Amino acid sequence: MELSVFVAPRPIDLRSDTITRPDSVMRQAMADAEVGDDVLDHDPTMAVLEERVADLLGFEAALWVPSGSMGNIIALMLHLQRGDRFLAPEHAHVLGSELGTAAWLAGGMPEALPHDGGPGRPLASTVRAAAGGGGPYFALRTTLLSLENTHNFAGGAVFGPDEWAELVAAGRDSGLRIHLDGARLWNTAVALDVPIASLTAGADTVQVCLSKGLGAPVGSMLASDAARIHEARRVRKMLGGGVRQGGVLAAAGLVALDRIGDLVEDHANASTLARGLRERGWEVAEPQTNIVLAAVADPVRTVTELADLGIAAVTVAGKVRFVTHRDVSAADIDEVLERLRRM
The missing domain is CATH 3.90.1150.10 (Aspartate Aminotransferase, domain 1)
Structure with missing residues (x-):
């Protein structure tokens, strides 16, 4: 039988x-990376990666962080104070997938906006209406608009430079700062065949990820002006995100950037x-x-x-x-x- x-x-x-998983080319780049203590001296390979990403996104400076969630919470901590409210599209990663750190660590009260402008995004008029105007001293202050492109839970939905500019203008007209969770922004740029910087213009902070799609084993980047990134480096240290010989990881990020196409x-x-x-x-x-x-x-x-x-x-x-x-x-x-x- x-x-x-x-x-x-x-x-x-x-x-x-x-x-x-990193392939042999990426692993070799990691093995050969020039390194230094990033907390004390700014690791040389990390510095190259940060400069390259800042240039790609159209900002003065950028900061490597271990994860996209850390990049987002650092940005929100820079933008929000206790008693502030921030707006984000329904099912945004910062609302439901980061364990409430927006409220816990950044002190902001989240408000979800409907996807009435298309999958993953609100209409500009919805942003203006939600932002509202002034109120009594005991009212929440709406100070930030956080957007996501691509929008993960909307099925990797994208929106292009024109819609982005309309939403940024709506936020600015309402006195809001703008954060972009662009964990998969590379995918948007490739899908629409547009420069990545056209999808970030006007934002105060942008987070992009190197370990989604591009193949790096770890790492995201937070981009902004030089003053904010200086403060972001301090906040990263507060959160335990400082690294020593980070060039090993930055080298993987540099290889990843070559693979956007x-x-x-x-x-x-x-x-x-x-x-x-x-x-x-x-x-x-x-x-x-x-x-x-x-x-x-x-x-x-x-x-x-x-x-x-x-x-x-x-x-x-x-x-x-x-x-x-x-x-x-x-x-x-x-x-x-x-x-x-x-x-």
Whole structure:
């Protein structure tokens, strides 16, 4: 009697573009990096990375931080005081995915704005109405507009320079400072084929991530004017984010920046995945970047069933999310769609 042996399918991980691993080229750059104590002397490779990112984004200065969440909270700590209110689109990362640090550490009361201007963004008129005017001394002071591009939980939705300028103008007209959570701003620039700096003009602070999509193992950047970045370096130290020989990590970031153009492949794979899911009866909108959201009756159960097929996904905002990235090939996407025939 022969016994059948169950062979688990090769895992294909579409949970996030943060699961990528540095390749041999990036690892070699990390090994060869010139380093120094960044807290005491400003690591030389870190300084090069910060200058390059500041130039790309159109700012005077930039600061490396361990994570996008730290970059965001540092920015909010610079902008907000206790008793301040800030505005952000519904389901923004700073509202629901950073453990309440906006209120806890920055002292700001969040106010979610509807996506009435399109997926992931409010109308300029909505910003003006929400900002309101002056009030009695015991009223909250609305002082900041925080935007997100791409908007993660809206399916990697993007908005371009014209809409960005309208929202910035609405904020400025209302006396608000502007922060941009641009963790995946590189994806927006590639999807729209526009300069990255055209998506940041007028902001007070911008956070961008190197470990999403671009393949660095860790690290985000906060960009602003030189005075704010000087203070941001102090706040980073308060939060325990100072590093010593950070050039090892900065070298990975420099290699990552050379790969921004590769994101077009992730976008193409996301489009292929979305089309294949629709052909199999899934309710899926066409992705603008590398995030595919599927509306299903029971997202938690669906993710479990996908795992049984060796496909890793997650639930966000009541939907199943798939994220394509540089460690998943076009052949892997074809394999995912083939496995789904059995589901």
